[in-house]
Amino acid sequence: MLTERTRVRRRSGRGSYDPDLIHAILDEALVSHVGFVVEGQPYVIPTLHARIDDRLYFHGAIANRMLAALRDGVPACVTATLVDGIVLARSAMHHSLNYRSVVVLGTAVPVTEGDEARRALHALVERVQPGRAAHCRPPSEAELSVTAVLALSIEEASAKIRTGPPVDDADDHRLPYWAGVVPLRTVPGVPEPDPALAAGIPFPAAR
Amino acid sequence: MLTERTRVRRRSGRGSYDPDLIHAILDEALVSHVGFVVEGQPYVIPTLHARIDDRLYFHGAIANRMLAALRDGVPACVTATLVDGIVLARSAMHHSLNYRSVVVLGTAVPVTEGDEARRALHALVERVQPGRAAHCRPPSEAELSVTAVLALSIEEASAKIRTGPPVDDADDHRLPYWAGVVPLRTVPGVPEPDPALAAGIPFPAAR
Numbered sequence: 001m002l003t004e005r006t007r008v009r010r011r012s013g014r015g016s017y018d019p020d021l022i023h024a025i026l027d028e029a030l031v032s033h034v035g036f037v038v039e040g041q042p043y044v045i046p047t048l049h050a051r052i053d054d055r056l057y058f059h060g061a062i063a064n065r066m067l068a069a070l071r072d073g074v075p076a077c078v079t080a081t082l083v084d085g086i087v088l089a090r091s092a093m094h095h096s097l098n099y100r101s102v103v104v105l106g107t108a109v110p111v112t113e114g115d116e117a118r119r120a121l122h123a124l125v126e127r128v129q130p131g132r133a134a135h136c137r138p139p140s141e142a143e144l145s146v147t148a149v150l151a152l153s154i155e156e157a158s159a160k161i162r163t164g165p166p167v168d169d170a171d172d173h174r175l176p177y178w179a180g181v182v183p184l185r186t187v188p189g190v191p192e193p194d195p196a197l198a199a200g201i202p203f204p205a206a207r
Numbered sequence: 208m209l210t211e212r213t214r215v216r217r218r219s220g221r222g223s224y225d226p227d228l229i230h231a232i233l234d235e236a237l238v239s240h241v242g243f244v245v246e247g248q249p250y251v252i253p254t255l256h257a258r259i260d261d262r263l264y265f266h267g268a269i270a271n272r273m274l275a276a277l278r279d280g281v282p283a284c285v286t287a288t289l290v291d292g293i294v295l296a297r298s299a300m301h302h303s304l305n306y307r308s309v310v311v312l313g314t315a316v317p318v319t320e321g322d323e324a325r326r327a328l329h330a331l332v333e334r335v336q337p338g339r340a341a342h343c344r345p346p347s348e349a350e351l352s353v354t355a356v357l358a359l360s361i362e363e364a365s366a367k368i369r370t371g372p373p374v375d376d377a378d379d380h381r382l383p384y385w386a387g388v389v390p391l392r393t394v395p396g397v398p399e400p401d402p403a404l405a406a407g408i409p410f411p412a413a414r
Binding site for chain 1: 213215216217237238240241242243244247248250251252253255267268271272282284285286288290292293294295296298299300302303304306308309310312328329331332335336337339340341343344345346347350361372373375379380381382383384385386387388389390391392393394395396397398399400401402403404405408409410411
């Protein structure tokens with residue numbers, strides 16, 4: 001939803017309020033950065049998130065400072081960013097990054113209903129590796145009792161996206177400098193088994 | 208510098224206040240997330256940063272909302288995060304990420320001295336690609352006049368790091384689930400030349 005607070009102002013052509021696009025960026029980003037204010041000081045903490053429909057979920061130990069602050073119902077900002085490439089221009093000025101980012105504003109609420117908390121924790125494990133929730137021991141009652149789950153409605157949100165080649169001034173096109181984009185992507189490496197892993201347990205293929 | 212505000216509380220064994228480590232993480236992270244508060248609402252915006260000694264620099268158009276807010280001398284939080292791997296545990300509860308993150312608290316100041324602004328912009332271009340500042344047209348006076356450069360002292364800062372295998376409960380070690388770490392890294396793809404690139408200009412090797 002577009003509000004005056006989420007309206008993309010600079011380079012507004014890069015802004016979008018399309019829920020499908022916002023959801024897709026949130027689903028691709030492995031971590032988001034959560035902003036909240038304590039005694040006038042903003043804090044920005046990286047965290048794993050999971051989306052179910054139009055709600056974002058976070059979890060952590062009950063004693064976690066960020067979750068404790070958010071549980072108090074303070075305004076929050078959750079930002080997820082995917083860096084897609086570096087943009088090399090002929091002029092220093094027009095160097096840039098290609099990226100897709102989402103900003104969600106709102107107030108988080110504790111998830112107290114057991115089924116919703118279980119679904120959120122299931123989704124959080126699935127974020128780490130798709131299909132993983134079926135290949136590990138689910139949380140016990142004791143574990144659930146020390147885990148805080150928070151939800152934030154994806155209502156007041158915007159996306160901002162830069163794609164494509166550099167935008168140099170026409171006068172600079174004659175300069176003898178390479179210009180273009182170097183795409184970036186995150187790739188998994190060779191799995192490193194836990195030193196205590198029992199013999200004969202294969203690495204699970206992602207779903 | 209360790210203060211009560213930057214002390215790592217949860218899993219304090221993962222915290223560090225070593226300037227060399229803090230600098231190394233900031234130098235490796237291509238973007239950081241800048242938190243600031245406007246009318247009680249926190250905002251978290253991804254941005255390119257560059258470090259020179261113990262100062263972090265940011266830049267953008269004079270009209271940029273984030274820079275305008277920060278120029279007013281409001282408290283800020285700059286967080287840079289590197290996700291190094293996904294941690295697959297035998298229990299849902301102990302799934303995690305390996306990461307290195309830095310949180311810097313402080314108040315940004317506008318860089319008004321021309322030489323310092325030029326050095327900062329030089330460093331910002333070098334962040335996009337090492338060696339690049341020598342292979343593009345430097346900023347003109349007109350470009351400098353519409354570019355805001357801000358500096359934040361890396362004084363009140365902390366790092367938080369998770370490395371290594373999952374930490375499962377001893378009782379779970381007998382479970383038939385794969386456990387370990389899948390390392391993640393960001394890799395460049397094949398450079399995509401600007402459609403308007405003149406013939407015969409080779410892609411510059413990074414320094």
